[in-house]
Amino acid sequence: MNTLRSRRFIIMGLLPAMLIYALFVFVPVIWSAYYGFFNWSGIGASSFIGLDNYVEIVHDPIFWRALKNNFIFVGAAVLGQVPLALILAILLSKNNFLQRFLRSAIFLPMVLSTVVIGMIWQYIYHPQIGILNFFLDTLGLESWKLQWLSDGKIAIFALIPPLIWSFVGLYLIIFMSALQNIPGEIHDAAQLDGATGLRKLASISLPMIWGTVQVALVLCISGSLKSFDLVYIMTKGGPAHATELLATYMYNSTFTSYRYGFGSAISTTIVLISLILIGSSQWITSRKPKQ
Amino acid sequence: MKKFTKAALAAAVSVFMLVGCSNQEAANNEGSTGEKVTLTVWHNWTGQDAKSVTMRKLLADFQTAHPEVTLEDEGLPTDGLKTRLRTVAAADEMPDLFVMWPDAMTKEFQKGDLLQPINEFLDSKPEWRDNFIPNALDGYTIDDNIYSVPMNLAPTSFIFYNKLLFDQYKVAIPKTWDELMTAIDTFNKNDIIPIALGNKTNWVAQSTIFSTLADRVTGSDWFLKAVNQDGAKFTDPEFVKALTVLQDLGKAKAFQDGFNGIDETQMMQLYFQGKSAMVIDGGWALANLVSNAPKEVLDNTHITIIPSITGGKGDAGSTAGVVGTGLGISKKLTGAKKDAAMELLYALSGPDGQQATLDSSTLISYNLELDPSKANPLFVELHELMKNVKISPVYDAKLSSAAVEVTNNGLQELLMGGKPEDIAKKIQDAQAKALGK
Numbered sequence: 001m002n003t004l005r006s007r008r009f010i011i012m013g014l015l016p017a018m019l020i021y022a023l024f025v026f027v028p029v030i031w032s033a034y035y036g037f038f039n040w041s042g043i044g045a046s047s048f049i050g051l052d053n054y055v056e057i058v059h060d061p062i063f064w065r066a067l068k069n070n071f072i073f074v075g076a077a078v079l080g081q082v083p084l085a086l087i088l089a090i091l092l093s094k095n096n097f098l099q100r101f102l103r104s105a106i107f108l109p110m111v112l113s114t115v116v117i118g119m120i121w122q123y124i125y126h127p128q129i130g131i132l133n134f135f136l137d138t139l140g141l142e143s144w145k146l147q148w149l150s151d152g153k154i155a156i157f158a159l160i161p162p163l164i165w166s167f168v169g170l171y172l173i174i175f176m177s178a179l180q181n182i183p184g185e186i187h188d189a190a191q192l193d194g195a196t197g198l199r200k201l202a203s204i205s206l207p208m209i210w211g212t213v214q215v216a217l218v219l220c221i222s223g224s225l226k227s228f229d230l231v232y233i234m235t236k237g238g239p240a241h242a243t244e245l246l247a248t249y250m251y252n253s254t255f256t257s258y259r260y261g262f263g264s265a266i267s268t269t270i271v272l273i274s275l276i277l278i279g280s281s282q283w284i285t286s287r288k289p290k291q
Numbered sequence: 292m293k294k295f296t297k298a299a300l301a302a303a304v305s306v307f308m309l310v311g312c313s314n315q316e317a318a319n320n321e322g323s324t325g326e327k328v329t330l331t332v333w334h335n336w337t338g339q340d341a342k343s344v345t346m347r348k349l350l351a352d353f354q355t356a357h358p359e360v361t362l363e364d365e366g367l368p369t370d371g372l373k374t375r376l377r378t379v380a381a382a383d384e385m386p387d388l389f390v391m392w393p394d395a396m397t398k399e400f401q402k403g404d405l406l407q408p409i410n411e412f413l414d415s416k417p418e419w420r421d422n423f424i425p426n427a428l429d430g431y432t433i434d435d436n437i438y439s440v441p442m443n444l445a446p447t448s449f450i451f452y453n454k455l456l457f458d459q460y461k462v463a464i465p466k467t468w469d470e471l472m473t474a475i476d477t478f479n480k481n482d483i484i485p486i487a488l489g490n491k492t493n494w495v496a497q498s499t500i501f502s503t504l505a506d507r508v509t510g511s512d513w514f515l516k517a518v519n520q521d522g523a524k525f526t527d528p529e530f531v532k533a534l535t536v537l538q539d540l541g542k543a544k545a546f547q548d549g550f551n552g553i554d555e556t557q558m559m560q561l562y563f564q565g566k567s568a569m570v571i572d573g574g575w576a577l578a579n580l581v582s583n584a585p586k587e588v589l590d591n592t593h594i595t596i597i598p599s600i601t602g603g604k605g606d607a608g609s610t611a612g613v614v615g616t617g618l619g620i621s622k623k624l625t626g627a628k629k630d631a632a633m634e635l636l637y638a639l640s641g642p643d644g645q646q647a648t649l650d651s652s653t654l655i656s657y658n659l660e661l662d663p664s665k666a667n668p669l670f671v672e673l674h675e676l677m678k679n680v681k682i683s684p685v686y687d688a689k690l691s692s693a694a695v696e697v698t699n700n701g702l703q704e705l706l707m708g709g710k711p712e713d714i715a716k717k718i719q720d721a722q723a724k725a726l727g728k
Contacts, residue, residue: 041692042381043403127549128561149491150552152707238493239551240704255374257693258399260381 029271036265041258053265062241063266066249067273069156070225073245076160077167077224082216084164085171089179090201092172103176107169114166118233121162125149149235152242159231159243166230167223171216178212179205218281225274246270328628329361330635331386333376335616337366340578341651342443346639349647353638360631380405388632391439391619393430394688395695400619401433407620408436412633419641427614427656430688439617442640444654446612446677447573447685448503448597451580455591456483456568465598468536475545478568487567488550489558490706493699496537497686499571501702502611503597504540505533506683510604518689520728525719526712529604534711536600541706551703563588571597574612574654574673581652581667594673596680609681613688614656691725694718 036053040046057063088106092099109117124131125148133145148158182205190204206213228247231237237248244252250270254263332350336343347366354362365386367375372390379385385405391397400406413420423440431439450465457464457474460481465471475485490496506514509529516523517530524530540546547561555572562570563584570576580589599607618639620632638644645657652670654677663671687695698721701714 041399042377043399043405122553125552126557127552128547128566147549147552150549152704155552235552236491236493238491238700238703239707240700240709252696255377257696258377259693 029268032264033268033271034264035261036268038261038264039259040261042254042260046261049261053262054269056262057265057269062244062249063246063269065241066244066246069244070227070246072156073160073163073224073227074221076163077220078217080160080164081168081171082213082220085168085216086175086213088168088172089175090205093176093179103172106172109166110169112166114229115233117162117166118230122149122234125158150239152239155235155239156243159234162234163224163227163230171220174212174216175209178209182208218278221277221281222274225270225277246273327359327361328631329363330388330628330631332362332364332618332635333372333386333389334364334366335369335372335390337368340582342578342648342653345647345651345653346442349639349644353635356638357631357634360635362635385619385621385623387621387624387628388618388635389621390616392616392688393439393441393614395690395692397431397438397619398433399692401436401438405619405622406438407622407624407629408438409440409620409633409636410435410437412636413437413440416637416641419637422642422658424656424658426682430614431617439619439636440640441614441617441656442644443615443648444612444656444677444682445574445615446610446654446680446682447498448500448571448611449574449576449673449676450486450569450571450595450597451562451576451592452569452595453562453565453567453588453591454593455587456565462568464593464595467598468600471598472543474568475540475543479544484547484561484567485569486545487558487561487570488546489553489555489561490551490703491554493551493703494687494695495555495558495572496702496706497695497699498611499573500597501533501537501698502685502687503609503683504537504600505530505686506609506611507597507600507603507605507607508533508536511606511609511683513604514684514686515689518684518722520723520726525722526715530718531711531715534705534714537702538705538708538711546706551706559583577670577673578652581669589669592669594669594676596676606681606683608679609683611685612682613685614682615654690722693725694722697721 035046037048037050038046039049039052092103092106123129127133127147127150130148132148136142136144146154149155186204186208187200190200195203226247227245228251231243231245232248232251235243237244237252241249246266247270250263250266253259253266334346334350336346350362350364354360373392373396376385376389376391376396380400380403383403383405391400397406424444427441427444428437431437431441452464456462456478460477460483462474462477463470465474478485488496488500509517509527509532513523513527513529517525517527547567550558558570559572559576559579561567565585565588580592584592596608596610618636620629620636624632642657642659645655646659649655649657649659649661650665652667654674661671661674666674686698690698698718701709701717705711705714
C-alpha cells in the first residue's frame with residue numbers, strides 16, 4: 001500500500017517533466033524524421049519521396065567530409081581535452097595564489113560566449129594582422145606561417161586549439177573535484193608504502209577517479225558531436241566545405257539552401273549516429289569488470 | 292512500453308490543446324476589424340547607419356499620424372530576418388508586413404500563397420506607379436500581379452579605389468582587363484594589396500565580383516536562359532570561361548592571402564587602413580565608408596565599375612544589381628487591417644519615403660533628383676555614375692537557393708585551385724535539380 005502510494009507520487013511528480021521533455025524533444029525528433037521523407041522547401045507543398053533524401057546523403061561527398069571532420073573533433077576532444085585537463089588538475093591542485101590564478105585563467109573561456117572566443121581566435125589567425133603569424137615572423141619561422149583558416153587542408157586542424165582551449169576548464173573543474181574527493185587516509189597509506197610521484201598517480205589517483213574520467217569521456221564525445229557554434233562563427237563550415245561538421249551541414253542545407261526535407265533527413269542521421277556511438281560506449285563501459 | 296504510449300498520448304493531447312488555443316486566439320484577432328488595428332512589421336533596419344535611422348523614423352512618423360493603428364515593429368539583422376521569414380513561412384504565420392527581397396524570395400513566397408497583390412492600390416496612384424525606373428517592379432511581378440515595390444536600389448558590384456595609391460604608383464584607373472592586370476602587378480610589387488576581399492561569408496565573391504564578371508563574359512541573355520535551364524547550361528564554355536577569368540584573377544594574386552578566412556567587415560578594414568588599393572563591394576558599402584573610413588582614405592576614394600573583358604558578350608557598361616527590398620503584405624489581411632497596411636506601404640515606399648531614403652545616401656529605384664549640396668560627395672559621385680550604368684542580374688537573386696549555396700562554395704573552391712569544369716557541373720546539377728529538370 002505504502003509503496004504503491006509513493007510510486008504514484010513519484011509518477012505524479014515526474015509527469016510534468018516527462019510531458020515537457022516529450023513535447024520538446026521526442027515530438028520534434030519524430031516530426032523531423034517524418035519530414036525527412038519529403039522534398040520540401042519549407043514553403044508550400046511537399047512531395048513524398050521515400051528514402052531519396054537518405055540515398056542522397058549517403059552519396060553526398062560533403063556528408064562524408066562532415067562526418068570525418070566530426071570524428072576529428074571527437075578525437076581531438078578525447079585525446080586533447082581530457083588528458084590535458086587531467087594533467088592540469090594534478091599540477092594545479094595546490095591552493096596557493098599562483099595556482100589559483102592559473103586555474104581561473106584556464107576556466108575563463110568557459111564563461112566567455114562562443115562568439116567572443118570565435119572573434120578572438122579569428123584575429124589570432126588573421127592572415128595579415130594576426131598575432132600568430134606575427135609571432136612566427138619574430139621568431140624567424142616565416143616558413144611556418146600559414147593561412148590558418150582559409151587553407152582548406154589545415155582549417156579544420158586550426159579549429160582544434162580554440163575548441164580545446166574553450167572547454168578544458170570544464171574538465172579541469174570536474175577532475176579537480178574528483179581528486180579532492182580521494183580520502184586523505186589513502187594518500188597517507190600510499191606514502192607509508194613508499195608510493196610517490198607517477199607510481200602514486202597510476203596506482204591511487206587514476207583508479208580512484210576512473211568513474212569521473214568515464215563521465216568526462218561521454219560528455220566529451222557527445223559535446224563534440226554537437227559542435228556547431230564555434231565553427232559556424234569562425235569559418236561557417238568553409239572554405240568550400242573544408243570545415244563542415246554534421247551540424248553545420250544540416251544547418252546550411254536547411255536554412256541556406258532551404259531544403260527542409262533534406263535537412264531533416266540529415267538531422268535524423270545525426271540522431272542515429274549519436275545513438276550508435278553512445279550505445280556502443282555504454283556497452284563497452286558496462287562490460288568492464290567492476291573493481 | 293505501455294508507460295511510453297501513455298506519455299506519448301498525453302503529449303499528443305496537450306499539443307492539440309495548445310494548437311486549439313492559438314487557433315482560437317487568431318480567430319478572435321481577425322474578428323476585431325473595428326477602428327483599432329494592430330499591424331506587425333518585421334524589418335532589417337536595426338543599425339545606426341543613415342538608412343536604418345531614416346526608415347525607423349518613417350515608421351515612427353506613421354505611428355504618430357495614424358493613432359488608430361498600433362504598429363508592432365521588430366528589427367532583425369538581415370541574415371536573421373531571412374531565416375526567420377522562412378521559418379514562419381513554413382508554419383504559415385507571416386507577420387502582417389515584412390521586408391522581403393525581389394525575385395527568388397518573392398517567387399517562393401508567392402508559390403506558398405503567402406502574399407497579397409497590391410495592383411489595385413498601385414493603380415489608384417498612377418503618378419507613383421509610373422515614376423519607378425524601368426524594370427523596377429519586375430522582381431516583384433509574377434503573372435501580372437505585383438506584390439511589392441522596391442524601397443531602394445542595390446547595385447552589388449563597384450570598385451572603390453584609393454586614388455592616392457593609384458597616383459603614388461602611377462597606375463591608371465583600370466578601364467580594360469589588361470589595365471586591371473597591370474594595376475594588380477604594380478601593387479603587388481610594391482607590397483600593396485591590389486583588391487581586398489573577405490569571402491568567409493561566401494556570398495561576397497559571388498555577389499560583388501563574379502555576378503558582374505560573369506555577365507561581362509556570358510551576357511545577361513545567356514545567364515537568364517541558363518537559370519531557366521532553357522537552351523543554356525552552366526556547363527557551357529561561356530560559363531567555364533567566366534569561372535576561369537575569376538580563377539586567373541586569383542592566380543594573379545589580385546586578392547590578399549587568406550581571403551576565404553576573413554569576413555566583409557575585415558575586408559573593409561584592410562581598405563580603411565590603406566593596405567589595399569581597391570575593394571569591390573556593393574552600393575551598401577558607401578554608408579560604411581562615409582561613417583567609418585579615416586578621412587584621408589575617404590577623401591581619396593572614388594568609384595568605378597569592373598572593367599571590360601576582351602571578347603566578352605556582355606554589356607561593358609553594366610554592373611550587377613537588384614532593385615532593393617520591398618514590403619510584402621500578408622495574404623491574410625482584410626478590411627481595415629489591409630487598408631492600414633497599404634497606407635504603411637505608401638508611407639515607406641511612396642514618393643516621400645523614397646525622398647527620405649535618397650536623402651539618407653541610399654540609391655533608389657525611383658526617379659528623383661538628388662540635391663548635391665545635401666549629400667556626401669562620394670554619394671553624389673555614385674548617383675552620377677549610376678545614371679550611365681545599366682543593371683545586370685545578380686546570381687543569388689536569380690538562381691534557386693540550393694544552386695546559390697553550391698555556387699558560393701564553388702567559388703571558394705575555385706579560388707583555392709578547383710577545376711572550373713567540375714564547379715560548373717556542380718552548379719548545373721544543383722540548378723537543374725531545383726527546377727526538377
